[in-house]
Amino acid sequence: MPVITFANTKGGAGKTTAALILAQELARTGARITILDCDPQHWITHWHEISVSVPNVQVISYVSMANIQTHITENRANTDYFIIDLAGARNTLMATAIGMSDHVMIPIQGCAMDAKGGAQVLELLGYLKEKAGISIAHSVVLTRVNSLVTTRALQVVKTLLSQRNVPVLNTPIIERAAFRDIFDCGGTLQTMDPERVSNLDKARENARAFGDEVRHLVPLRATTSARRAA
Numbered sequence: 465m466p467v468i469t470f471a472n473t474k475g476g477a478g479k480t481t482a483a484l485i486l487a488q489e490l491a492r493t494g495a496r497i498t499i500l501d502c503d504p505q506h507w508i509t510h511w512h513e514i515s516v517s518v519p520n521v522q523v524i525s526y527v528s529m530a531n532i533q534t535h536i537t538e539n540r541a542n543t544d545y546f547i548i549d550l551a552g553a554r555n556t557l558m559a560t561a562i563g564m565s566d567h568v569m570i571p572i573q574g575c576a577m578d579a580k581g582g583a584q585v586l587e588l589l590g591y592l593k594e595k596a597g598i599s600i601a602h603s604v605v606l607t608r609v610n611s612l613v614t615t616r617a618l619q620v621v622k623t624l625l626s627q628r629n630v631p632v633l634n635t636p637i638i639e640r641a642a643f644r645d646i647f648d649c650g651g652t653l654q655t656m657d658p659e660r661v662s663n664l665d666k667a668r669e670n671a672r673a674f675g676d677e678v679r680h681l682v683p684l685r686a687t688t689s690a691r692r693a694a
């Protein structure tokens with residue numbers, strides 16, 4: 465049961481949105497998801513409360529340093545993927561969650577290249593590797609990318625990051641009304657009404673590509689977090 469954590473110390477980078485899209489997408493394809501909501505704004509907890517039924521998704525709220533390990537241990541048997549949504553802050557919970565992760569996703573707002581919060585997460589990952597010999601897989605995911613941004617412009621950003629040896633997902637998360645509205649209306653991208661949400665088909669397609677890429681990167685198998693805890 466891999467642990468995937470969304471981290472960026474900068475607020476508003478798109479962590480919660482990307483975490484929810486991934487959770488829904490993995491759940492849609494049959495995986496059992498436990499979301500650990502560490503965001504003090506509790507957006508995912510609220511989303512879950514207003515959603516009538518979301519098969520394969522459970523949400524644990526009020527996750528703290530004191531109980532995060534227990535939540536993971538207690539839910540191991542009923543979970544295929546843990547998804548951790550962190551606060552936009554640099555704190556000990558962030559370091560603990562990252563230490564338990566099989567893959568850290570670092571959302572960075574597309575072409576703004578306002579990457580300072582992401583760089584702090586990358587620094588921590590580098591520190592863990594250098595000082596403690598713990599190497600944690602990670603990827604930058606470009607978020608809130610304007611749908612008009614060309615593939616070429618995106619490629620420039622990706623090349624810049626890979627020149628600094630930062631892995632970047634091929635699939636950016638596009639700025640879509642569906643990804644924003646889902647927090648207000650609850651449910652999933654599949655249960656949303658295409659008559660009411662513009663470009664819902666494109667949002668679904670984007671979520672699918674994102675989910676496929678992450679599933680490929682972090683397959684269901686014996687995981688480093690499980691090995692580390694053993």
Ligand SMILES: Nc1ncnc2c1ncn2[C@@H]1O[C@H](COP(=O)(O)OP(=O)(O)OP(=O)(O)O)[C@@H](O)[C@H]1O
Nearest residue numbers: 475476477478479480481552608638639640643644
């Ligand atoms: N792909 C997207 N399309 C449309 N709106 C988005 C998208 N990603 C994020 N947003 C919007 O941007 C804002 C910030 O996003 P989000 O809450 O996901 O960021 P965050 O990194 O979790 O923030 P925080 O650090 O405060 O927890 C929200 O209003 C959200 O609806």
Ligand SMILES: [Mg+2]
Nearest residue numbers: 479480503550
């Ligand atoms: Mg958030």
